[in-house]
Amino acid sequence: MPTSMPCPSIRIPVELLTQSSFSQFGTVIENPAHSPLPPSQRGPAPDAVSANQGSAIKLLDVTHPSNLYSLAPSKKPAKAVMNMFICSPRELRPHEPSESMPSSWGDLDFDEDDYGNNDRALLDVSILERHPFTTQTFIPMGLSATERHTQYLVIVAPTLPAAASKRHTGRPPPYPTPDVKKRTTSIKDIFARARPSPFTNEAAPPPPQYSRLHPSARPKGPGLPDLKNLRAFVASGNQAVTYGAGTWHAPMVVIGQRPIDFVVSQFANGVGMEDCQEVELMAGRNAEEGVVVMVDSDSSGKVIVKAGVGSVMAKL
C-alpha cells in the first residue's frame, strides 16, 4: 500500500522541457542541433568526437546513469535493466475554473484562458513515485520531433526536508537510509580522511562522497514530494529524459491519440521498496481538488507551453 499525503488544491502550467529548466530533476537527452531554443539559451553542449570513420558525430556522456544501491539497506546488488513501457494516452477532464492556490509561477492567472481558441483540459496528478537508488531513462521510440497529435509530459517535484515530511504523514518517511554510522566510525575511514593521508600522502581534503555525481543524480534524501513546487514539462519526440536518482515523478503521461513506446533503462535489485516507492496524493480536507496540470492545446492538438522558456506568457 503506498503512503498517502494530503495535497493542496493547486494548478500547474506546462513548461517546455529543456536541459536548463529540468536540471535539478535530471537530464534531457537530445541532439542540440535540433533544439528549438536559440544557441544562447541552450546551455553547454556535450563534448563531441568524430566516430565511425568520420561518418558520425559521437556526443559523449549525454546522460549520467547512477547506481546508488550500495546505500540500500538490503545491500543486494543491482543490475542494469532495460524495460519497455507502452504508455497509453491519459484521460483528461474538461476544464472548469477553480479556487486553486497559485502555483510556484506566482500571480499569473493561468486559470484564465485568454489565448483565443485554445482548448484547455485538466490532468489530475494522483500518484508520484521515485527510485531512490537509480536514475531512470525514458527513450521514446517512433515519435517524431514535430508530432502534434501525441506528446508526453514529464511531471516532477523537488523533495521536502525530512522533518516537513514527518509532519505530513505522522510517521517516518519510507526511505531506506544508508547505515552511515558504521562507515564513519571505522578506523580505516578515520585514517582515510586524515591529511596528509597515511595511505597516499594526499594533502587535499577528500572529495565529499557524491561530489563527482551530476547534481540531479545525488541522493535526494528521505522527504516526501514538495507539491507546491511540482513542475510539468512537455517533451518532443526527439527528446529522451533521465530522472535523477530519488526524484519524485508522476508515472509517464502521454497526451494525445496513440500510445508511446518507451525503452526504459535503469538499475534494479528486485527489492520492491528499494526499487520503487510511491505516494498517493489525496486532496486535503479543505481542498476543492488536488494537484492538477493544465493542459492547453492548439487547434491541431499540440500542447501549448504556458510558463517559462518559450511560453505564450513570455512572448507578451
Ligand SMILES: NC(=O)N[C@@H](O)C(=O)O
Ligand atoms: N515513470 C514511469 O512511468 N514509471 C516508472 O518510473 C516505473 O518504474 O514504474
